[in-house]
Every structure is written in C-alpha cells, then in structure tokens.
Amino acid sequence: MAERRLLPQDDDQGSLLSRLGTDSPKPRVKFGGMFCNIEGAFENKTLNFESYSPTSARRNPRGRVDDQRDNFSDTSSMSDFSSVSQTAPCRMQPTPSCSSQGQTLVYPTGPGRAAQNGRRESDKLIIKGGKIVNDDQSFYADIYIEDGTIKQIGENLIVPTGVKTVDAYGHIVIPGGIDVNTCLQAPHLGMTPADDFYHGTRAALAGGTTMIIDHVVPEPGSSLLAAYDQWRDTADKRSCCDYSLHIDITRWHDGLFEELESLVKDKGVNSFLIYMAYKDQYQSSDTQIYEMFSAMRELGAIAQVHAENGDIIEEEQKKLLDLGITGPEGHVLSHPEEVETEAVYRAITIAKQANCPLYITKVMSKPAADVIAKARKKGMVIYGEPIAAGLGTDGSHYWSKNWAKAAAFVMSPPLSPDTSTPDYLSSLLSCGDLQVTASAHCTFTTAQKAVGKDNFTFIPEGTNGIEERMSIVWDKAVATGKMDENDFVAVTSTNAAKIFNLYPRKGRIAVGSDADIVIWNTKETKIFSAKSHNLTVEVNIFEGMECRGFPVVVISQGRIILEDGNLNVTEGSGRFIPRKAYPDFVYKRIKARGRMADARGVPRGNYDGPVHDVISMTKSVPATPTTRGPSCPGKTPVGPARNLHQSGFTLSGTQMDDHIPRRTAQRIVAPPGGHSNIASLS
C-alpha cells in the first residue's frame, strides 16, 4: 500500500515532466524520407508466405485456439480449464483447415507448454497496482479476471492460487479501445485491402484496440444479408479480436427494408452507412436518404453517413482532369472541405426531418466539425467521428514530390490541407463536440495505389491508423493537456460502446464486463514507422512521428495478447459481438421526441367560396404541381404494402391519439379559443 501511495506522485511528476517540450513542433520525419531509406521495412513483417515456415512462429510462440469463438454469452461454459491442457491440442486440429487463407499460427511447436501458458493466462489473471481509468472516474484497484470476464475489482482481492499476476505499477489501466470504423475486407475497384481481418486486428491489438467494428460493403444491388454472411465467415476465421459489423447501404430500394429488419432483429447489426458521395456508384439522393433514415429510426438503428457532395466532386474531378492535374493533389483539390461541410449540413437537415439519430463517419475538416458542434447545440442527436489520420497528420502531403507518398494519404474525405486541423479536431474531441475516434483503416499497398498513377480518381482510398489511433489521441490531446485520462477513455472506447450498444460489456472496467483491458504507459514515447508496425503495407502515413503513450500490456478476452513487446495473437479467436437495436444513449431522446411531436391539422369548415375554374389542368401536364409530389419511382404510396411514413412509430404502448397519424418535430396546438366542432376536416 505504501508503495502505491507513492505512485501517484511518480505518476504526476512523470506526466508533468513529460509535457515539457511537447509544445514545440516536432520534425515530422526524423530519419530520411518516407520510402527511400526505411531499409528493414519488409524484414519483420508477417508476410503470408512466412507463416508456412514453422521456425518463424517465433513471433507467436503461444499460439492457441480460442474455444469460445461462437460463444456470445462469454461468461458461461468456461469451467473446463482444468482439462484444457489435454483438450487444447485436439481443438487445434480443425484449425489448419482455416489456414487455407495462408496464415497459421498453430503449428505445434511445443504445444503443451504453449497451451498451458495460454490457458493459465486466459483464465485467471490479476492486474495489480494500476490506476483504473474509466470515462467517469479513476481509482486505484486491482482487477481479477476469470473466464474472459472481470470478476472482481478492489484492493486485497481474495483470489485462487496459481493466478498470473500482471504488474501495472505506474501505468493506467483502461478499457480496451474500440475502433468503430475499419474496412478490412471491403474491395475497392476490385482490389482487396492489404490488411485483412487477421493483419488488421493484429495491428489493432498491438495498438491497444481490443474490438473493431468493420464495414460490410455489398456490391450495389446485391443482397445485404449475403454480404453480411460473407463478412462474418471471413472475420470468424481470421479475426484476432472481438468484432462487430456495420452494413453499408450501397443502393437503396424499398425491398431492402426487409433485409434491414432481419439484420437488426436477427443478426445483431444496429448501424448502417449511407453514402452521399461516389456518384453513380454508392451515392443516394436526398429522397432515398430520407427514406433510409425513416426506416432506421423505425428499426432503432443508427444511421451513419459518409458526408460529401458527390455531385460537386464529380464536376470538380472532371474540371481538374481537364486542367491536366492527374496526381494525388487532384484528390484533395476535388474534395474540398466545403463539399464535406455541405453534405454534413444536409445530412443533419434530413436526419432532423426524419427524427433519426445521425453519426458522421470521418470528420476530416474544421468547418465540418463546426457544423456538427452547432447542430448538437441545437439539440440534434448527432455524433461525429474524427479518425487517426485526421488527428495525427494533415493534407499537406498530397503535394509531396514523391508520388507514392502523396498517394498513400489518399482517402475520402481527404485530409485537410489546413495544418491547424488536427489541433482543432482534438480540441473539439476534448470538449465533447466530437465523440468517437476511429481509424478508418483501409490500407492498400503502393502497387495497388499505383493503379491510379495517371488518374487520381483511380487511386484506391484509405489510410492506416488502426494501430496508431490510441497513441495519437493520447499524444495530441492528453499529453498536451486538452483532455484528461477519463476523456481519453471516453473517446477511444466508452462513447463508441454506448452509441453502438456495447456498453457496459465493452468500454468499461467493471465487474461483469469483458476482460478487454489495456495497461497504458503514459510516460514514454514510441516512434511510428513502417519498419516496426504490424501491418503488411510498406507505407505508414505517420512515419517518423513520435507519440507519447502506448500500451504495455493488452488483454483481450481475458488473455494476454501483448506483453513485454511480444504480440501473441490467435487467428480466428475474435468473436462476433451482436448489438441490439435502440441503444439508450442514442434513442432515449429520439423516443421522447417521437412521442412529443404530433402534428394535427386545423379543423375548419369547408371552404365554400368561389373556386377558380382551372381550364388547362390536363393540358399543361408538366406544370401541374402534383408532380411536385413523390415522383421517385420507389416512392409511390400505392405500391408497397408497408408505407414507412404512415406507420405510427410508436415506441411506447398505445397513445391517446393513436387514431391520428403522426409527424415529427412540429406541433400544432389548438387555438386558445378551443377546437371548433366542425368535423369536416380531412
């Protein structure tokens, strides 16, 4: 205890000292350019072929097979750890069949010992001496973990013998990060990302992220359910950490409502991404967006929006190509900040009309972030997600003379060329105007990026960041004094868990929560480099950046994944975490507003005055304002049996005025004189 009392001082001193010098701008690249002189970049990569040689399992000495892959209720059925050492090799047997993907880590190099070690770690752990940091408070306590769940928190815990002790003295103990935006499988122009579920989640764990939510991107027009099954299949085989899935709606039509319903109700998906960009590919019109929002509100899902005005982008792209600008700088020139801002504004307007919660993915520019902040001030239920790249670097690199470097930064919306953007975004993140950090990790090798070497519109979009995310947030926001450690936990995991209905299973250190825990070193620094990162790509957009704060121990599902710089992941151990609809954090307000916002007509007598005789009603067909009404093909009120807009959206039982259809956000009050009794309305 005495030791521990001393620690806060150490801690404070350390962090105080650590702040010194962080104000001065650091040279971004310490040793040389990005590509030319990182000699060893390929050396310690886990390339696919490498895993076939058994000796290379050096990096993964404790390969294990997770025995609860399909077990969502994680706390049960784990009473068999005594027999594990015998059963583990048997369970390993099926796994080489999954290694057809080219990856395997379960070659029996000393299987008994490895399994024993693994088993002991995974089952019972005590973390001693750390400061536990949740989003609401910090306190000193020990944590006892059993069966992948946090069983006890407190001091002087009574634990069984043979428990592995993890020493966290001098560090903070935080819930594992949740990265809510990754694309580890979504193909782009026919190319699959270089980092798949295995490499991506491995890098995530190395960076202190213990759960990801990946985007399912179906081909436009194809079935969402089929795409979901495909993603599930791959991720179950390959993922090293728990995961969940967003579904992107790449083309909306009325028939999709059934699929959404089944995804929400049976498949555990509660968030869908809508595109306002990628014209003629994924882009949806305002009408469609409105319909999707209405559908999602009805289902209790969260609408995510990729907010950029695709129409303007296309025009600008044409213009720039005409001007002869074909390099990566054309990407940022054709995706100006305003176009992002405009789309964010529009998305908010539509969401307000549909009374639907809104989540803006990838907030990349200052004005876009401002629009979100303002909308929140007006009471909108809206969340904004800056990403690691937006917080850690800026868009000046698009003008790099090195094509490959410039292309590495290509993503949509692009990084803002305004160099004050990262600071600004981290400020808004600190004050709560933005809520969640993600990575939007979607990596392509330089060779893949080079598909667009003569035309920037063909460069596959995406940057890395899954591994660097937590460190960047710590370095840019906590180490600079913008936010405290509790806020750090909130923006890296808790808020995401609340918004996507994972809380308190994820995003909190509490008894009963999943044992996804990170022990975070707040004092030392680490340098990002393509040479040392855990990705397959040879490029790291944060090359040479020095970041304070990194994970020293990562525990996922109750097992130690990272310790002493050694990463031990198990391919396929990631579980799919289903998420329920109507997350409280998001929908409580929406529900209340849905109840409040009834519209009623004004009861008045029939107008019995003269009516102008319309002669040319039939003649001037194009002029007839009835065409102002729904002319969208999917919108004819007669067609579908189920009309979303006429459905009641009652969230709570029967209402007094159930016979009157509702509408959101406007309320018409009877005049002070009381209702007149004219019953002829409607």
Add this chain to the structure above:
Amino acid sequence: MSDYRRQWNREDELPVYLAKPISTGPNQRHKSHGMFSSVEGAYDSKTIDFDQYSVGRKGNRSSRSSSRERIVDGDFEAYEISGGTISSPEPHPFTECEAETVQKALLSVVSERLLIKGGRVVNDDQSLYADVYVEDGIIKQVGENLIVPGGVKVIEANGCMVIPGGIDVNTCLHKPYLGTPPVDDFYQGTKAALAGGTTMIIDHVTPQPGDSLLEAFEKWQEAADKKSCCDYSLHVDIPHWHEGVKEELEQLVQEKGINSFQVFMAYKGLFQMPDSQLYEAFSFLKELGAVVLVHAENGDLIAQEQSKILGMGITGPEGHPLSRPEELEAEAVFRTVTLGNRVNCPVYITKVMSKSAADTVANARKKGSVVFGEPITASLATDGSHYWSKNWAKAAAYVTSPPLSPDPTTPDHLHSLLACGDLQVVGSGHCAYSTSQKAIGKDNFTLIPEGTNGVEERMGFVWDKAVAMGKMDENQFVAVTSTNAAKIFNLYPRKGRIAVGSDADIVIWDSDKIKTITAKAQQSALEYNIFEGMECRGGPAYVVSQGRIVFEEGKLQVQQGTGRFISRKPFPDIAYQRIKYRNKVMSKQGVSRGMYDGPVYDVPVTPKYITPAPSAKTSPTTHQPPPIRNLHQSNFSLSGAQIDDNIPRRSGHRIVAPPGGRSNITSLG
C-alpha cells in the same frame, strides 16, 4: 404592430429543435375587422382588367377627372388616371418615338420640368439639404439656389426626405398558375408599386419546362410594354437545364439586356435541378457575367414531407409550412453557398424567409462568399402563424414558398440582419392570386398557388420596422430599398441614386405618415391583403417616375404602358469585381513530379462500374460528350476586348459623369 408581437413567448433562446413554433395560440391580429369578411369596399376602387377594353364606358369611373387615348401599336387603348387632378395632357415617354413629335407640342410643364424644393436628399452614402431639378425625365441639377427656367412646377418638400425611388427586384406579375394569370398584372402591379414609392420593378419571366426562354422573355416584354406604368426589367427563370439553354442564355445576356437568371432547388419533378446541373448552370452563368438567383429549398425533402402530411390527412394550408420547415430552406441556402464558392460565382438568394436561412447567408458572407440575400415584404412584416387560421381563405392567402416562418421573432431578426448589411435587398415576392384561385387547392395544400402581396407595402414596412424602430438609418433605408438592388443588378447609378444624370425616379418620403393597411384602400386588385389592419409609419408623399409626378397627396396618376424596359449589362461590379480577382488567384496547379515507376497492382478486369444511377440527381447532361467550348479552360478575362464589343451600346444606358467632373471619354453616347 409592435404590440401584438409582445404577446408571444420569446422562444428564440430555445434550441430550434426544441422550440415549438406554435406553442401559443394565433394572436388576435386584426384591430378593426377580419381579413375577408368585413372589408366591404375592397372591390370598389379596383381597376379590373376587362375595364380597359370598354372604352366607351370609362366615364363611369367616378374618380377620373381626365382621360385621353393613346396610340400604341395602332390600337386604341384606354389608360386611366385614377383619382388624379392633372388637367393638362401627359406626354408620352420617350421610348416610343413615333408619337414623340406629336406630343412635344402637348408637353406638360408638370412632367417635363420639376423642381423639388426644400427637401433633404438622402442617398445611401449621405444626406444633404438640396433642391433637385428635373428635366426630360433626368435629374439635371442638385444643389441649393438652383437657376431654373420659369414655368417650372415646384414641389415643396418641406424638409421631407427626398430619396431615390424604390426598386422591387422580385415580382411575378405575369406568372401563370395552371394557365390563369395572377390578378395583379403589370398594370395593377406597377400601379400598386408606384403608390408605395417603388418606381422600378424587376419581374420574373417564368417559362415552363420545355419552353423557349427567348420566347417567354418576349412574351413578358410585350405584356409589360403594354401595361407597365413604371420602368421595369426582367429576370429569367431557368426551368430546366440542358445544353440548348446555353445559347438562349447567351443571347439573352448579350442582346436582350438580361443579367440575372433564377434557378430552383425546389419543385421536385418540375423546376428542380440536381446539384450537378446547378454546378453547370453556375459555371455557365458566371462566364456570361450574370447574377444567379436561387430559389433555395430542398425539393426532395419537401416532396417527402408533402406526401407524408397528405397521408396524415392534413390538407389545409397549415400543411404548406409543415411540409416546408425552415431547416430545408437553410440547408438549401448552405448548399447554394457551397456551390457558389466552388464555382466562384456570385449567388443571390431570393426570398429569405427564416432566421436560419438568413444566418446562413450572414455566415457565408463573413467567410467571404459573394452571396446576397433578399428578404421580402411578407417575411419582414408578418409571420407564419396565420397558416393555422380557422379561416381557410385567410390561411391560404399566406401561402408562398419558402413559407413564412411560424417563429414570430423572424421579422425582427431579418430586420436586424438587413440593418447590419448581412442581407442586402428587400423584394416583395409580389404574386397575387385571388381567393378563388387559391381555392384550387382547397382540398390539397400542394395545389394552392403560391404568392403573397407586398409590392405596395414594401417600403413602408421597412421604414416602420427598421428605421422607425431605430435599427437602421435613412441612408441604409435607401440602400436596402433601392441602391443595393441597383448595384447588384447593374442599374446603378442610373437608378438607385439621386445624382445629376440619374433617372428622375424620386420619392418624397413622409416619415410621419401613418397608414393602416387594408384591402379596401390598396391599389392591388386582390380582395384581401395579408397585412390587413396593420399600421405602418412612413410612406411616400410624392412619387416621381420618369420625371412625372405619379403620386401626389394620396392620389395616383399613372399611365398604362409608360414603363420602359431597362436593359442591364452583365458583370455588375459589386458582384463580379471580387470574382474577377479571385479567379486570377484561385488557379489550381498540379505538382510536377517524376513518373511513378514502381510496381503497379494488376487490376482484375472488372469493367468500370457504370450503372444506371439510382440517384434521382443524375443529370442527363453530365454524360454528354464534352462541348466544343470548354468552360473550364477558358481564361475568363474581363479586361480587353469583349465578345460584344461590336454591339453598340444600348441607348437606354446612360453613364453619369462622376462628381469629380466629366471624364474625357468621348465614346459614350
């Protein structure tokens, strides 16, 4: 006027989302009577259209003391001077020269030579005490102790303000709805304009999709030439964007003297343009040097809301504002500004009706966008609570798009922004449909023809609510009611200023006059007035148009067909100077780098994804082969020779010598 507003809860502090606009009951606005039932004499003083054809019976009209017949295009047409007392015949304006020689002999002293004595001349930049001498429809001298010929009619201004006549930049006097014209045509409308102190209007030419813009323009010009009582000009609305429009636009700008075109973001399936078309339209109009007017509302969402509200069984006029909440207006304004910035093109938002839309304009201006905002009489003087009136006809009378905001603090807010320069121009949006026309939509609010009155009340309400309340001064008053409009639409300094050489469109403004607005006394042919019963301080004592007194001591003496078409040149300085410089600065340059010679991933031959776009926003024009004339590569230079140099300057365009004395340029006519 100000007292009823006090009854409202001040809800503007609440977040917009939470504020319930209609949380209190509709106020009792009407001091004297209801709007419709009790205005008995509303029809009495109207000049109805067919009246003019009955030449022989015009003696019936009691108020007229003199009348004469005039030859226009070989037709005998009656014009009337209602309530006038002028005894001498009036001259014909100079536009029609065939009659000029005849009329020289008959020239009235009154109309030709006029001295306004003892007034305070108020321009947008300064006020000074001076006399104004007018001859031949032009201001010849401004100063004290002027030496004028004898026999000049003298108006004693007695210290009243002498201001440039108002310019109403937004009227629809000839816009048919389902084939029926509005009840206020060019004659009725301009008559009402003059009675309110407005001496020039700019009307909207509204062709239907598929119509030729040129033909529509000619139709409007013909109607206006016959009927208009004051000078006018025309905006042309672009109902549908396609390649063929470009030629017509070019012709309109370069030959017809039109420099402003309206595009629509609302009216889905009718006029609405998707963003890519708007982008193209903006780019093209910028090349022509035109001002882009935008009707800013999100038509997609309106269509959704309309069907939803009709589905709920709400068919009355309250469905109109419910289906067009102000967020949709603000969103569209925001989008317009974004497009304007991307194209680097000046944009002009017609009918700014809500606080949030006005704020969007103001914010954009703070960031440097070249954007202008125009609130209209209705949004400045009343609010949208009337849509919930129990009286269908009254509620329907307020239907206009964008709708009046139900937020009762809106007029105040708009006046404040107007006073500080964030909004620039006051229009009226005057488009008058009678109650029976409005009743076409009695069972479906989407069929109610849109438009409110306001051309006559416009100047009065700006004075009453902004100047008399101390929000703006008299110079700003002149700026927002005429000078700014003249500058934006390139009429300045011919219009919008009292200076030597300017047109003699002058108003002597009586700031103490108090008038109660009523349909009974109005000039408009409407049987209602949306401002019924409101009191308004300030009004014109005299109105001089084209050098002739048309309004004097409450009596209007107008002459049908005297209005001239005022052509406007492209590239107005106030809008385009900044654009010009930005164009030079904002050129984009690529990075010159060596060829990338690394490995290139082999893309499996998935053909480039070309789908029939699901988006309703797909423009058919975007897939067309590139036109020969590539806008983006043109250099857009304003200096040097212009394409229209070979065209002689229009006679209607006069260049006034600057105060620093006449420059020696001799080429100007």
